[in-house]
Amino acid sequence: MSPVLLGIFTIVLGVAGCVGYFWASNLILDKVIFPAKGPNAGRNINRANMVRPWLFLFPALFVLTLYLGYPVIETLRLSLMERVPGGSEFVGLANYSQMLDEPKFWEALRNNMLWLLVVPAASTAFGLLAAQLTDRIAWGSIAKSLIFMPMAISFVGAAVIWKLVYDARPIETEQIGIINAIIVAAGGEPKTILTIPFWNNFFLMIVLIWIQTGFAMVILSAALRGIPEETVEAAIVDGAGPFQIFFKIKVPQIMGTIVVVWTTITIVVLKVFDIVFAMTNGQWETQVLANYMYDKLFRANDWGVGSAAAMVIMLLVTPILVWNVYNARKEMK
Amino acid sequence: MxxxxxxxxxxxxxxxxxxxxxxxxxxxxxxxxxxxxxxxxxxxxxxxxxxSMFTAEQNLVVRTQDPDKQVQEGNLWVIEGNVFTEDGRPVGTISRYGTSSRSISDYAAGEAGEFRSGERVIVETNGDYRIESTEEMSGKRGKRLFVTAAVPPEFTLENYRFMLFDESNVEGMSKAFINTLTVTIPATVIPILVAAFAAYALAWMEFPGRALLIAAVVAALVVPLQLALIPLLKLHNEIGIGKGYIGVWLAHTGFGMPLAIYLLRNYMVGLPRDIIENARVDGATEFQIFTKIILPLCFPALASFAILQFLWTWNDLLVAKVFLIDSTGETTVMTNKIVELLGTRGGNWEILATAAFVSIIMPLVVFFAMQKYLVRGMLAGSVK
Known part of the structure; x- marks a missing residue:
């Protein structure tokens, strides 16, 4: 069957299946198991209402458990097993110690930490700047949607876009990448930007900052608009300048949102894979954890160390996970 | 303010x-x-x-006509032609030219020059050239001329024709485009429905353990999908799905579920309680309340999630690589195709740029058409 037909068939079947499941299970619950008539009508209605939430929840909980719950446990188990695919012998922490001995792992961890330090901070800062500036001008909404646009572009597409920016040609030919064109125009030698160890990490980070700034801007701009006008007016009456108003009045009031934006981008950074995979594939000391893990799992076929690396990513995410859950629970009360 | x-x-x-x-x-x-x-x-x-938007000075290398086109004029052997018509280059204005790769701008246009082998040559500003020799010229191929020309801007749709509609081009994007679409649409539609029911239960039904489930959904929001790759690929192989569309649809449904539930629940909680309670008093069943009242009211939230999920599945590389693309490469998606092209055609920017834009254009259209909903979705989706 052609994939397109299969796709249409799946949509129809999936939608019909979902609606059918919910409709039929409700019907059976109300008419067959706990009918709302006869001597026990009242008790039956109550019972049906106790079961119903679980009928509504079941499909969602099922995929959630299978696709996100089970893998956490299974990956933990695999990371303690033999390295070959399907290995069933328990090896304890051998995979972890193997991983800790590899310089590539430490390189990936170091780079990930650099990404964590730079990308959320830079994206949030640029986003805040863009939000504050565009709120004050007539064509602000157009400017916003243009800065926001990279959000729609895939990491792979962004990688191609920025590879052209970083492109380098031999000195005697004309440069077609803007960075090297500027370097040469200023009298320098063209550089193959992505192969300069250490600094190339920052050139990869620029791609993600370029994408994430729009996200930060949109969220922070909404927060800035939510600031009560009285606080700003009072500051003006007291003689505060525009910079004082921004840093001393506005920023403190949206601190909560800034933290949210920061943590959201932090999670994106921890999972960053496509950009590195497409631009350098971890060569020239640009390895990151997600790509290191992919290398281990699918190139070296080393499930043990690959799973151990995945657990490291999970470990790094955990503080944010706990923090989010804590806040969500606090908000519900 | x-x-x-x-x-x-x-x-x-x-x-x-x-x-x-x-x-x-x-x-x-x-x-x-x-x-x-x-x-x-x-x-x-x-x-x-x-x-490219301006008339540009370009250094071109062209080959003149082959020696077998020469004609005899008196005691001179002559080859005539035009630099630009030789290989269909755009017409420009020549300022200087040269006869060897080491001195590509020795002569001004209209000035007589000389090849190392002794023939005289003259190239006019409009591209006409004339090579004269006192002896008959030999050799199989024409001579190389190096010209500096001012070429006016010119753009072409040829790259798009080549990448999308050329049947003979094995690197074409048309198939990958269809494949991406095949992955994306079911992977967007199905999670919405499943999540909507769950979100309704979490928002408006009373049952023990509700708070715990909501916390679990918030936690699942940040679980890195990297953890799921091997366990689920193993599972898919064991239950016989293997690598293919069904697997990738299921995976996207699973990975998109936390955000879908979270977004929809937050929106549903904000709906006025009166509407739902009045409907209950009037004898509507929960199923009726959900389909007739909640779903239509939730349209903005549904649209927000649909856009986020569409962008995410369309732009995804990792999930497709792991759960979909097998060794035959028949089911490759656009992002994967582009990564392959980056490896094999790293210097051919006309191919890379076109391939990238073919894959970018759809998300951009959706983005600009439905930005309002996208912004709303992001505002609601960031954990507060």
Missing amino acids: DNIAGTKSSLTWAVNLSVLALVFLWLFPTVGLLVSSFRTGDQIASSGWWK
Whole structure:
């Protein structure tokens, strides 16, 4: 069957299946198991209402458990097993110690930490700047949607876009990448930007900052608009300048949102894979954890160390996970 | 609040300029790729794309007609032709030319020059050339001429024709485009429905353990999908799905579920309680309340999630690589195709740029058409 037909068939079947499941299970619950008539009508209605939430929840909980719950446990188990695919012998922490001995792992961890330090901070800062500036001008909404646009572009597409920016040609030919064109125009030698160890990490980070700034801007701009006008007016009456108003009045009031934006981008950074995979594939000391893990799992076929690396990513995410859950629970009360 | 009397600051023009600079910086890289996709490979390689809008000085290498085209005029052997018609290059104005690769601009146009082998040559500004020799010229191929020409801007749709509609092009994107679409649409539609029911239960039904489940959904929001790759691939192989569309649809449904539930629940909680309770009093069943009242009211939230999920599945590389693309490569998606092209065609920017834009265009259209919903979704989706 052609994939397109299969796709249409799946949509129809999936939608019909979902609606059918919910409709039929409700019907059976109300008419067959706990009918709302006869001597026990009242008790039956109550019972049906106790079961119903679980009928509504079941499909969602099922995929959630299978696709996100089970893998956490299974990956933990695999990371303690033999390295070959399907290995069933328990090896304890051998995979972890193997991983800790590899310089590539430490390189990936170091780079990930650099990404964590730079990308959320830079994206949030640029986003805040863009939000504050565009709120004050007539064509602000157009400017916003243009800065926001990279959000729609895939990491792979962004990688191609920025590879052209970083492109380098031999000195005697004309440069077609803007960075090297500027370097040469200023009298320098063209550089193959992505192969300069250490600094190339920052050139990869620029791609993600370029994408994430729009996200930060949109969220922070909404927060800035939510600031009560009285606080700003009072500051003006007291003689505060525009910079004082921004840093001393506005920023403190949206601190909560800034933290949210920061943590959201932090999670994106921890999972960053496509950009590195497409631009350098971890060569020239640009390895990151997600790509290191992919290398281990699918190139070296080393499930043990690959799973151990995945657990490291999970470990790094955990503080944010706990923090989010804590806040969500606090908000519900 | 910034135009309160007395605050209209002298900074206004500085603000305008900074925003202009910011927008320019953010747009510049994308425009570069877009412009490049409308240029030929030669044009891209010989000048930066930012020069393509203007008449550009280009250094071209052309081969003159073969010696067997020579004609005898008195005691001279002559080859005549035009630099530009020789290989269909655009017509430009020649300023200088040369006869060897080490001295490509020795002579001004209209001035007589000489080949190392002794023939005399003259190239006019309009591209006409004339080679004269006192002896009959030999050899199989024509001579090389190096010209510096001012070429007016020229753009072409050829790259798009080649990448999308050329049947003989094995690197074409049309198949990957269809495949991406096949992955995306079911992977967007199905999670919405499943999540909507769950979100309704979490928002408006009372049952023990509700708070715990909501916390679990919030936790699942940040679980890295990297953990799921091997366990689920193993599972898919064991239950016989293997690598294929069904697997990738299921995976996207699973990975999109936390955000879907979270977004929809937050929206549903905000709906007025009266509507739902009145409907209950009037004897509507929960199923009726859900389909007749909640779903229509939730349209903005449904649209928000649909857009986020569409962008995410369309732009995804990792999930497709792991759960979909097998060794035959028949089911490759566009992002994967582009990564392959980056490896094999790293220097052919006309191909890369076109391939990238074919994959970018759809999300951009959705983005600009439905930005309102996207913004709303992001505002609601960031954990507060």
